[in-house]
Amino acid sequence: xxxxxxxxxxxxxxxxxxxxxxxxxxxxxxxxxxxxxxxxxxxxxxxxxxxxxxxxxxxxxxxxxxxxxxxxxxxxxxxxxxxxxxxxxx
Amino acid sequence: xxxxxxxxxxxxxxxxxxxxxxxxxxxxxxxxxxxxxxxxxxxxxxxxxxxxxxxxxxxxxxxxxxxxxxxxxxxxxxxxxxxxxxxxxxxxxxxxxxxxxxxxxxxxxxxxxxxxxxxxxxxxxxxxxxxxxxxxxxxxxxxxxxxxxxxxxxxxxxxxxxxxxxxxxxxxxxxxxxxxxxxxxxxxxxxxxxxxxxxxxxxxxxxxxxxxxxxxxxxxxxxxxxxxxxxxxxxxxxxxxxxxxxxxxxxxxxxxxxxxxx
Amino acid sequence: xxxxxxxxxxxxxxxxxxxxxxxxxxxxxxxxxxxxxxxxxxxxxxxxxxxxxxxxxxxxxxxxxxxxxxxxxxxxxxxxxxxxxxxxxxxxxxxxxxxxxxxxxxxxxxxxxxxxxxxxxxxxxxxxxxxxxxxxxxxxxxxxxxxxxxxxxxxxxxxxxxxxxxxxxxxxxxxxxxxxxxxxxxxxxxxxxxxxxxxxxxxxxxxxxxxxxxxxxxxxxxxxxxxxxxxxxxxxxxxxxxxxxxxxxxxxxxxxxxxxxxxxxxxxxxxxxxxxxxxxxxxxxxxxxxxxxxxxxxxxxxxxxxxxxxxxxxxxxxxxxxxxxxxxxxxxxxxxxxxxxxxxxxxxxxxxxxxxxxxx
Numbered sequence: 023x024x025x026x027x028x029x030x031x032x033x034x035x036x037x038x039x040x041x042x043x044x045x046x047x048x049x050x051x052x053x054x055x056x057x058x059x060x061x062x063x064x065x066x067x068x069x070x071x072x073x074x075x076x077x078x079x080x081x082x083x084x085x086x087x088x089x090x091x092x093x094x095x096x097x098x099x100x101x102x103x104x105x106x107x108x109x110x111x112x
Numbered sequence: 113x114x115x116x117x118x119x120x121x122x123x124x125x126x127x128x129x130x131x132x133x134x135x136x137x138x139x140x141x142x143x144x145x146x147x148x149x150x151x152x153x154x155x156x157x158x159x160x161x162x163x164x165x166x167x168x169x170x171x172x173x174x175x176x177x178x179x180x181x182x183x184x185x186x187x188x189x190x191x192x193x194x195x196x197x198x199x200x201x202x203x204x205x206x207x208x209x210x211x212x213x214x215x216x217x218x219x220x221x222x223x224x225x226x227x228x229x230x231x232x233x234x235x236x237x238x239x240x241x242x243x244x245x246x247x248x249x250x251x252x253x254x255x256x257x258x259x260x261x262x263x264x265x266x267x268x269x270x271x272x273x274x275x276x277x278x279x280x281x282x283x284x285x286x287x288x289x290x291x292x293x294x295x296x297x298x299x300x301x302x303x304x305x306x307x308x309x310x311x312x313x314x315x316x317x318x319x320x321x322x323x324x325x326x327x328x329x330x331x332x333x334x335x336x337x338x339x340x341x342x343x344x345x346x347x348x349x350x351x352x353x354x355x356x357x358x359x360x361x362x363x364x365x366x367x368x369x370x371x372x373x374x
Numbered sequence: 375x376x377x378x379x380x381x382x383x384x385x386x387x388x389x390x391x392x393x394x395x396x397x398x399x400x401x402x403x404x405x406x407x408x409x410x411x412x413x414x415x416x417x418x419x420x421x422x423x424x425x426x427x428x429x430x431x432x433x434x435x436x437x438x439x440x441x442x443x444x445x446x447x448x449x450x451x452x453x454x455x456x457x458x459x460x461x462x463x464x465x466x467x468x469x470x471x472x473x474x475x476x477x478x479x480x481x482x483x484x485x486x487x488x489x490x491x492x493x494x495x496x497x498x499x500x501x502x503x504x505x506x507x508x509x510x511x512x513x514x515x516x517x518x519x520x521x522x523x524x525x526x527x528x529x530x531x532x533x534x535x536x537x538x539x540x541x542x543x544x545x546x547x548x549x550x551x552x553x554x555x556x557x558x559x560x561x562x563x564x565x566x567x568x569x570x571x572x573x574x575x576x577x578x579x580x581x582x583x584x585x586x587x588x589x590x591x592x593x594x595x596x597x598x599x600x601x602x603x604x605x606x607x608x609x610x611x612x613x614x615x616x617x618x619x620x621x622x623x624x625x626x627x628x629x630x631x632x633x634x635x636x637x638x639x640x641x642x643x644x645x646x647x648x649x650x651x652x653x654x655x656x657x658x659x660x661x662x663x664x665x666x667x668x669x670x671x672x673x674x675x676x677x678x679x680x681x682x683x684x685x686x687x688x689x690x691x692x693x694x695x696x697x698x699x700x701x702x703x704x705x706x707x708x709x710x711x712x713x714x715x716x717x718x719x720x721x722x723x724x725x726x727x728x729x730x731x732x733x734x
Contacts, residue, residue, distance in 0.1 A: 031124055035131030035313075035325045088143065088287035089329075091135025092125055093116060120589075123600065153585040158434070169589050169601060174582040176437060177591035177601075178430065179460050185394075185427035189434025189442070190582065192418045193392050197438070197583050215430075218423040 023075050023097040025066040031094035034058040038086040038095060044068050047086065071097055115142040118152065123170050128163065131325025133284035133310025137231050138167050140287055140308070141200065144294035148198075155198045158187040160212060162238050163312075164204035164231035181212030184219040187226050188371070195225070195373040198298070205232040205246035209265045213245075220274030223302040223369040229294065230267060230305065233312035241315030249354070252319040267307050268362045277302030277369060279362040283309040283332040286359065293361065302369030309336075309357070377515045377542045378403035378445075381471055381535065382411065384519035385443055387554045390469070391417035392442035394431035396424055396450060399483040400539040401473035404445040425450035429457040433466045437590065439559070439581035441523050445471035449480060451490055452497070458532055459498030460592045462616060465569075465577065467526035467559060470494075471519065471535040473542040474693075476718055485718025486539035488645055488693040494534045495672050501613050503620035505627060506534040506672040508644040512546035518669060520554040525627060527559040530576050531620055536671060538693060540646040540720060562586060569612075570597040575619035621673055628675040630668045637664025638686045639733045642679075642702055642710075644668040647691040647721055654726035663730050671698065676705035687733045689713055691721045 025046070027038075038047040039061055046066050050059040066072060070082045075097060081087075087095045119142070128134050145155060152173040159165035161180035168175030178186045183201050191199045208216050208230050219226065235253050236242040243256040246267065250259040268281045278300040282290040290308055297304030311317060311328030322328045337345075337352070339360030345352060375383070382404045385393075393408040405421070412419035418435070422428045428444045435442040446454065451472045461468055476482030477489050490497075494506050505525050507518040519535050526533035562568055562578035568588045569577055580586035593601040594609045602608045620627070633655055639662060641651045648667045655665050664685070666678055679688065679702065688710040690699035696712035703710040713729055715721045 033125065033130040037131065037136075037325055037329060040326050040329060085287055088139050088291065089136050089284070090139070091128060091132050091284075091325075093119060093135065093139065094125075096114075096116060152587060154583065156582050169591065172587050174437075174580075174587060175589045176434065177589065177593070178433075179456055179592060182426060182430040182457065185422060185430035186434040188420065188422070188427070189392065189394060189431030189436075190438055191434075192420055192431070193435035193440045193442070194438040194583055214423055215427055218427070 023072050024100045025063060025069050025072055026096060026098055027060055027063070028094040028096070029054055029060050031092045032058060032060045033092050034060055035091060036061055037089050037091065041085045041089050043083065113146055115139065115146040118142045118146065118171055118173070120170050120172050126170050127166060129314040131311065131313045132163070133233065133312070134164055134167065134231050136284040136287060137229060137290070137308045137310060138170065140291040141229055141294050142171070143291045144298060145200065147295055148298050150198055154196065155200065156190055157200050157202060158183050158190065159202040160207040162204040162207045162236065163233070164202050165207060167202040181207050181210070182215065183207065184212060184215040184226065184228065188219065188222070188224050191224060191226060191371040195371050199226050200298070201226055201228040203228060203230050204237070205230060205234065205267070206236045206244040209245040209267060217270070217274040220271050220276040220303050220305070223275055223277055223367055225301055225303070225369055225371040227294070227297045227304045227306070230307045231310045232267065232307055233310045233316060235312060235316045237312050237315045241319065251316070253316070268305065271305040272363045275303070275367060276305050276363070277367055278304035278364050281307040281309065281359050281362065283336055283359060284311060285329050285332045286336070296361070296364065300364060301372045302367060375512055375545065375548050376403060377512045377537065377544050378473065379407050380512045380515040380548055381445070381519045381537065381542070382407035383550065384516035384554070385469065385523065386411055386415070388441065388520035388523040389556050390441045390443050390523060392420070392432065392435035392440045393418070393444065394420045394422050394428045394435065394442070395444045396422055396428050396446070398447045398450045400475055400542050401445040401447045401471060403542070404471060425453035426457065429454040429470065432468050433457060433461050433464070436466050436468050437582050439579070441527070443469040443471065445473065447473050447475045448477045448490060451493065455497045459500060459502065461532040462498065462502045462504065463592045464590050465530040465616070466532070467530050468532050469519070469522045469526055469535065470532055471537060474536065474538040476716065482718055484539065486646060486693055486720070487716060487718070488536070488538055488697070491536060491671065491694070491697040494536060501617055503617045504532055504534060504672055505529065505620060505670065506536050507629070507669055508536045508671045509541055510645055510648040510667065511541065512544055513548040514669065515541060516548055516550065524555065524557040528557055528576070529619055529623065530579065536645065538646050539718070567597040568599045569595060571615050575615050575622065624673045624675060625677065627670055627673060628678065629670040630666060630675055630678055632664070632666055632678070632681070634661050634664035635681060636661065636684050637682060638662045638684050639730050640664040640666060640682050640685045640688050641726070641730070642666045642668070642688050642690045642698070644671050644698065647693060647715070650721040650723050650726055651691060653723040654730065657723055658727055658730060660734070662734055674701045674705070679706045687711060689729055691715065691726060693720070
């Protein structure tokens with residue numbers, strides 16, 4: 023599973039940065055197209071939910087999702103691995 | 113079903129200001145409702161007027177966004193006419209304690225099978241931050257520019273005294289506890305009040321040296337005292353810091369209730 | 375049977391299964407009768423904490439699909455105004471009985487008046503149209519209350535039974551029919567928007583608990599029911615529809631009785647004073663004196679005045695200082711004269727005869 027912030031919903035209150043035990047959410051620096059400074063994710067794969075949600079069959083921590091007043095945080099399925107063709111310029 | 117599936121995705125983002133705690137309370141409530149295993153068809157959300165009362169408009173169930181202070185009598189009508197429906201009321205401190213105060217205590221007295229979630233942000237948010245019956249002594253608002261000189265309501269204790277079957281108070285910082293409390297309220301037959309103290313950085317924090325949502329969340333974390341500890345302090349005669357408030361489960365009992373499906 | 379009892383019985387016959395009320399003279403007998411009857415037939419009687427809560431509970435119950443009503447009198451009626459506006463905006467069918475008493479304020483709790491006729495029409499803020507009936511006998515208390523439920527459900531609008539203390543407390547022998555006509559609410563077709571106007575500007579009803587997922591709000595809303603309170607076009611379209619669905623159906627809704635259509639002097643009456651007029655017409659026994667008796671008062675049947683082609687004057691006896699007389703005057707070039715009576719006594723037929731003779 024992959025942790026994402028829905029930029030169309032986030033209003034940049036940074037409450038997620040306050041509650042995450044792994045400090046995955048970091049205050050953003052640059053405003054997006056709507057003029058909102060959305061937090062950035064620091065190595066989100068460390069989140070227990072990303073790794074173990076499927077295994078345990080339930081949400082393990084989820085405090086960021088619960089406290090997010092704008093319903094902007096959720097976990098989505100990661101796309102299956104797709105081989106990419108890389109062109110190496112010489 | 114995930115609790116986010118209960119939201120009307122086409123209406124998001126909602127109208128709440130940046131950092132408003134109401135969104136958090138919606139999350140906790142929907143999470144609890146979802147955990148109950150109820151379907152949207154058998155659940156009804158009712159609300160009055162105010163920031164808090166905009167919440168049902170973002171939920172996919174049948175919902176009634178009514179007039180100021182009257183959410184509980186509207187919900188009473190729905191519940192008595194269709195006891196099989198689960199009726200949840202969203203309200204705020206102004207809606208519930210000021211203009212709707214009479215309906216609130218009579219709802220508790222009747223012990224009608226509703227779950228009332230009061231988002232207490234200490235002020236009237238929708239109209240721009242006026243003092244409410246829950247504004248703490250000394251706090252600043254647009255109508256208390258020299259500090260509030262009226263004593264505030266203790267909603268939870270009021271509901272206990274008026275006869276509600278389940279009463280608890282948490283804050284939007286205590287998301288897990290709040291979710292559990294809402295679930296307990298939904299499970300308890302009869303009137304349940306869950307008072308959720310929420311931050312209003314725009315209307316309240318800005319005028320009370322808590323400008324950012326994070327500051328307000330930290331303030332609630334530091335000033336919420338667990339009810340057990342609060343009562344122990346009472347027994348030991350330790351005075352309470354006037355800025356602190358007790359959180360926890362105030363009462364869970366089984367008084368005769370109305371509107372409970374047979 | 376007493377008028378108030380007949381009102382309650384008419385409501386029950388029409389399928390009313392929710393009553394939310396608060397005691398107030400002279401309407402209390404309706405609540406008392408409902409309290410006795412409702413539990414026996416599986417309905418709900420709720421005595422609420424005030425009239426604000428009474429009408430609120432009625433609207434809440436109505437949204438579950440139940441036929442719901444409340445009854446009150448002047449002071450309680452004033453308290454209900456805000457939520458009546460809510461019912462208009464949200465198109466909630468409900469029946470409100472107002473057994474009118476002398477006002478303003480606490481006034482004369484035990485004496486009759488017709489001082490709330492304009493309040494029921496214009497009492498809540500904003501532009502709106504409602505339906506009101508006015509019974510003139512105990513029999514009509516029964517029939518018109520039952521009819522009010524059909525009108526409320528048909529047009530999705532709060533419908534008023536504007537009775538008065540005289541009719542409410544009067545005892546008469548009535549004929550109770552085996553059954554009354556019940557026209558049920560048209561449900562919303564699945565897949566259509568909950569507030570999209572149909573052909574007749576009345577949307578189908580999406581009752582709670584049937585999976586419609588409807589959001590009902592008193593804010594200006596679009597066809598989906600979602601708030602849209604700043605767009606002038608949405609507001610104008612909505613409010614024009616809410617008013618138009620009632621005013622446009624004026625001829626369909628109208629219910630009145632005409633005596634001597636070729637008359638020159640015509641009484642217009644509704645409610646209790648109709649009885650005095652009827653007696654005066656009988657005593658006069660003159661084809662030059664006619665009578666237009668309104669059973670449906672709002673929307674006002676303006677075309678009924680035009681039908682009196684020979685009318686030289688309209689006389690409007692009312693138990694107030696002149697309310698419906700203004701509405702009548704608005705619709706005709708013929709002089710319209712009020713005959714006011716306040717204090718609780720009905721006009722004497724003698725007084726009406728003298729008035730009529732003065733114009734002959």
